[in-house]
Amino acid sequence: MKFLRAPLALVFSYCLGVQPAVAQMKSAHIAAPAGLSAAGRSAVSVNSAAARPLSLQIPPLVEPSLLSASGAPAVAASPLLPPPAIPVSAQAAASSQFAQDRIAPIQAAAAEAVKDLERADCDASRFQASIQFSALTGERLRAYSDGAAAPDISAKPLADAGLPVSSLSKASPPPPDPKAEPPAPKPGITQVFKDxxxxxxxxxxxxxxxxxxxxxxxxxxxxxxxxxxxxxxxxxxxxxxxxxxxxxxxxxxxxxxxxxxxxxxxxxxxxxxxxxxxxxxxxxxxxxxxxxxxxxxxxxxxxxxxxxxxxxxxxxxxxxxxxxxxxxxxxxxxxxxxxxxxxxxxxxxxxxxxxxxxxxxxxxxxxxxxxxxxxxxxxxxxxxxxxxxxxxxxxxxxxxxxxxxxxxxxxxxxxxxxxxxxxxxxxxxxRAGPASTVNAPNGLGATxxxxxxxxxxxxxxxxxxxxxxxxxxxxxxxxxxxxxxxxxxxxxxxxxxxxxxxxxxxxxxxxxxxxxxxxxxxxxxxxxxxxxxxxxxxxxxxxxxxxxxxxxxxxxxxxxxxxxxxxxxxxxxxxxxxxxxxxxxxxxxxxxxxxxxxxxxxxxxxxxxxxxxxxxxxxxxxxxxxxxxxxxxxxxxxxxxxxxxxxxxxxxxxxxxxxxxxxxxxxxxxxxxxxxxxxxxxxxxxxxRPSQPPPSQPPPSQPPPERMPPASAKPQIGDHIRENSVYL
CATH class of the missing domain: 1.20.1250.20 (MFS general substrate transporter like domains)
Structure with a gap:
């Protein structure tokens, strides 16, 4: 399912981006009981505006249609006045603008993460999808530990979106992959050679x-x-x-x-x-x-x-x-x-x-x-x-x-x-040397x-x-x-x-x-x-x-x-x-x-x-x-x-x-x-004497790995205790 991660992230970001437009398309109507006067309807409108939370959340899609219990006495004591004109569409436009300002950096970070996704290889596309998911959900980015180099993704969109930049480098280790190969067994008593x-x-x-x-x-x-x-x-x-x-x-x-x-x-x-x-x-x-x-x-x-x-x-x-x-x-x-x-x-x-x-x-x-x-x-x-x-x-x-x-x-x-x-x-x-042909000696004397x-x-x-x-x-x-x-x-x-x-x-x-x-x-x-x-x-x-x-x-x-x-x-x-x-x-x-x-x-x-x-x-x-x-x-x-x-x-x-x-x-x-x-x-x-590295060249921090020749081609180097040819 790895190939579905990037499309799902795009769909998710698109839905979040069009949400304010959907909110504007919904008309706000104030419904009051039939027996109320114009002043009562005005009070309902005023109380509804006062009840709106002054926070940075997205405004509700449907306006309240009932009068709060605390507002009932005010209705009864109010004089009969003409209702004030409070445009509900202006309030919805302000809320929509605030939502757009809030979602814009997140959308930019998500779009930046999947830039050139179609040309990326498997490992890079997986990492880009992980960054996009982190930008959309706010979760910490998981470690990228497959050995391949991580793509160069700018941290600025994430910072604008309110995400910690350190999530790119200080990632928690990934959970073990059940499909991964089991680790190599530890050397036992029967292992004499690594090969x-x-x-x-x-x-x-x-x-x-x-x-x-x-x-x-x-x-x-x-x-x-x-x-x-x-x-x-x-x-x-x-x-x-x-x-x-x-x-x-x-x-x-x-x-x-x-x-x-x-x-x-x-x-x-x-x-x-x-x-x-x-x-x-x-x-x-x-x-x-x-x-x-x-x-x-x-x-x-x-x-x-x-x-x-x-x-x-x-x-x-x-x-x-x-x-x-x-x-x-x-x-x-x-x-x-x-x-x-x-x-x-x-x-x-x-x-x-x-x-x-x-x-x-x-x-x-x-x-x-x-x-x-x-x-x-x-x-x-x-x-x-x-x-x-x-x-x-x-x-x-x-x-x-x-x-x-x-x-x-x-x-x-x-x-x-x-x-x-x-x-x-x-x-x-x-194998490495040139092919040589040796002519066998002819005759007993030559042999x-x-x-x-x-x-x-x-x-x-x-x-x-x-x-x-x-x-x-x-x-x-x-x-x-x-x-x-x-x-x-x-x-x-x-x-x-x-x-x-x-x-x-x-x-x-x-x-x-x-x-x-x-x-x-x-x-x-x-x-x-x-x-x-x-x-x-x-x-x-x-x-x-x-x-x-x-x-x-x-x-x-x-x-x-x-x-x-x-x-x-x-x-x-x-x-x-x-x-x-x-x-x-x-x-x-x-x-x-x-x-x-x-x-x-x-x-x-x-x-x-x-x-x-x-x-x-x-x-x-x-x-x-x-x-x-x-x-x-x-x-x-x-x-x-x-x-x-x-x-x-x-x-x-x-x-x-x-x-x-x-x-x-x-x-x-x-x-x-x-x-x-x-x-x-x-x-x-x-x-x-132990060999010393040249003074002009500092010793390498890590020695290069030994290259093993093929198992079917090993040089001849040795003897061990065998039957004693002298005392047989």
Whole structure:
């Protein structure tokens, strides 16, 4: 009905304007009773004129025809005189003039309000009609709050009409429009990014990541158990003499496990070398294509492992192990493709142009929290599955079941990844830049040369970037010294503490719920070291819970930027060294577990913070260069892992536990010292300072809104915690 407001207002103003004319057209007649004299009729006329109100109201349209009660005695006492001539038409003309003077400013204000109404748009015409209605009725003008500029209406006609001029600016808020759209809901716990498309894609990625991690953490427990079970079953079913010798059996199991690791390293190294072949059309197809494909292929390959497990009696041990090593190599090869494309896919979500540092920190915290929770739950379940008894005369069935669960988890994760539209198609750089055609190399020699050049380019990009170079140095030192010593020496150290004090866990084992959980962990092939891994996850969860308040505290202390925040976080990470020294001096399993958890907490803060900076850093590189960087980093990490495995597995295999702990403590101390200098090696002084506006230009009162790119085109900027390619 909005379009009727202006016509109704015009009709209303017209009726008010013609009212005096209608009043003049009405003839005034004095009607008196028949018995009255002329004097009586004169008295009636005089009393009628005296009874007219001396106010500014419009005169009545009909004159009174009866004599008032107070005038009756005057009629009786009056002498008979001729009636005076009082013209009634003159009185009506005076009243009409007064009404016209009164209505004229209101009519002018109403006419001014609807001037050029036929050429006004919808919003302006509505406001003009509101002004006209206010002029006609005297009501206060309602607020004009639709966001459009109000038309320029002069306030003079309103002032002449006796209306307050302030009604144009001090208007009361309008009542809520029932047809208006509901207000946007407040951000909930599920909102990580302001962009709904980014937020939805992120939670789909988290869902797929969670399903994958559940199977992966079970696989870590089941892999060594599977190899030992296949070796035993194959020897027994083929009636091999080595099955009766425990020493020969242990040596054969160790040899088969070493061969499995070699197959894994070799296949994954080949995968990272050949990554450019899979990324040829990455600018057009995005990482989604091979991310989903490689995950499905891994699921299919791993599904064949349980089939091989129940076929050991049909094949000899060498044939069984050859097939198993082939399956491990195929899975590891596509695992390298999956890890690289996974990292590239994550960059499109965590590295959008409008993503803030707080959003990246929250997203990375969720990834760390999910990984820590599943690292506690999945091994406990796998430990119970590993206790499954013989089936069809074969022992160690739990290992095959765990592999089947891992294959199913990969398949489900691949289906979830396939629903994320954001990680497919071109990114912003590919859309904005000129179209380029790259001719594929012809021949095997040209292909190998192109792969080698790609690895060289990726290594140069890492070495020439301050942050990537620093992260490579710390990763190499950790792979060469700290991690192998800790993972090889610490399990033996824990077993020694438990053997010296077997009742240390007895009280805890009797606690309902907790005792079952600890028993499930310690009964797995990983033994008591699984408890240490759980304490690591507990420390990571605590870091996720404390990262936000610590960030606020450090910002108040002067560390304003993301780069500056790494200074206190790296200092906390350096506390790992003294905590490690205290741990190797402890003599109880509870003390060792607590100190190990505190080490995870100390390094957890910088782990979350550096992920966001790593994602932001990769945003300055092209999509093709990101794949080269990821491949070069993984390849260098594998090289360091192979060297450390050879040194500590063959050269230093007979050193005493005390000597090994001393070397591990020294390596941890070197890592702590490097962490103290890492913020200054990774970032320049200007990067650690908050940006200041130029002195000649004052800072704007309100920053311009960030322009979000389309949801289907997001730049690649990031990586987060994924399966560790070195320790798979």
């Amino acid at each position: 709904p498309a980014l937020n939805g894609a992120f939670w789909r990625l988290v869902a797929g990541y969670s399903v994958f991690l559940f199977g992966y953490n079970m696989y870590v427990v089941g892999m060594p158990y599977l190899i030992s079970a296949i070796t035993r079953n194959s020897l027994n079913e083929n009636r091999d003499a080595r099955a009766g010798s425990e020493a020969a059996l242990k040596a054969l199991i160790r040899s088969n496990r070493s061969l499995a690791r070699i197959a894994h390293w070799a296949a994954q190294a080949l995968s990272y070398v050949t990554i450019p072949l899979f990324m040829r059309n990455a600018e057009d197809d995005g990482p989604k294509k091979w991310f989903v494909r490689s995950t499905f292929i891994r699921a299919g390959v791993l599904a064949l492992v349980p089939v091989l497990f129940f076929s050991t009696g049909l094949l000899s041990l060498p044939a069984t192990m050859a097939i198993l090593l082939g399956l491990i190599a195929a899975q590891s090869f596509f695992q390298g493709v999956s890890v690289t494309t996974d990292a590239a896919a994550t960059t499109r979500i965590l590295g959008a142009a409008g993503v803030t540092a707080e959003e990246r920190t929250k997203a990375n915290s969720i990834f760390v929290f999910v990984a820590a929770i599943l690292a506690i739950i999945a091994p406990a379940i796998a430990g119970q599955i590993a206790l499954i008894g013989p089936v069809m005369g074969k022992g160690g069935v739990g290992g095959a079941v765990i592999y089947a669960i891992y294959a199913g988890a990969l398949a489900v994760a691949a289906f979830i990844y396939a629903t994320i539209k954001l990680i497919g198609g071109k990114n912003d750089a590919a 190998l040369k192109g792969l080698w050049v790609s690895i060289q380019d990726g290594t140069k990009l890492v070495v020439h970037d301050r942050l990537l170079r620093m992260m490579l140095i710390t990763s190499m030192l950790s792979s060469l010294f700290a991690d192998p010593l800790v993972f090889n020496v610490l399990p033996e150290y824990i077993e020694g503490i438990v053997a010296s004090d077997p009742g240390a866990l007895g009280i805890i084992m009797n606690i309902p719920g907790l005792g079952w959980f600890l028993k499930a962990l310690t009964s797995s092939p990983m033994g008591n070291f699984a408890l240490m891994l759980v304490m690591t996850s507990v420390g990571s969860i605590a870091a996720v819970a404390l990262i936000k308040p610590l960030t606020k505290l450090f910002r108040k202390l002067g560390f304003k930027t993301e780069e500056a925040l790494t200074v206190p976080f790296y200092f906390l990470a350096a506390l790992e060294a003294p905590l490690f020294f205290l741990m190797i001096g402890a003599h109880t399993i509870l003390g060792v577990a607590l100190l190990y958890s505190l080490q995870s907490l100390a390094v957890g803060f910088i782990g979350i913070a550096i992920l966001g900076l790593y994602q932001k850093n990769l945003g300055g590189h092209k999509g093709a260069d990101i794949n080269k960087i990821l491949a070069a980093q993984s390849l260098l990490g594998i090289a360091a892992a192979i060297i450390s495995t050879f040194v500590y597995g063959f050269i230093l295999k007979d050193i005493a536990i005390g000597t090994a702990l001393t070397i591990a403590a020294a390596a941890t101390g070197v890592m702590a010292l490097l962490r103290l200098f890492s913020p200054f090696l990774a970032f320049s002084k200007d990067r650690r």
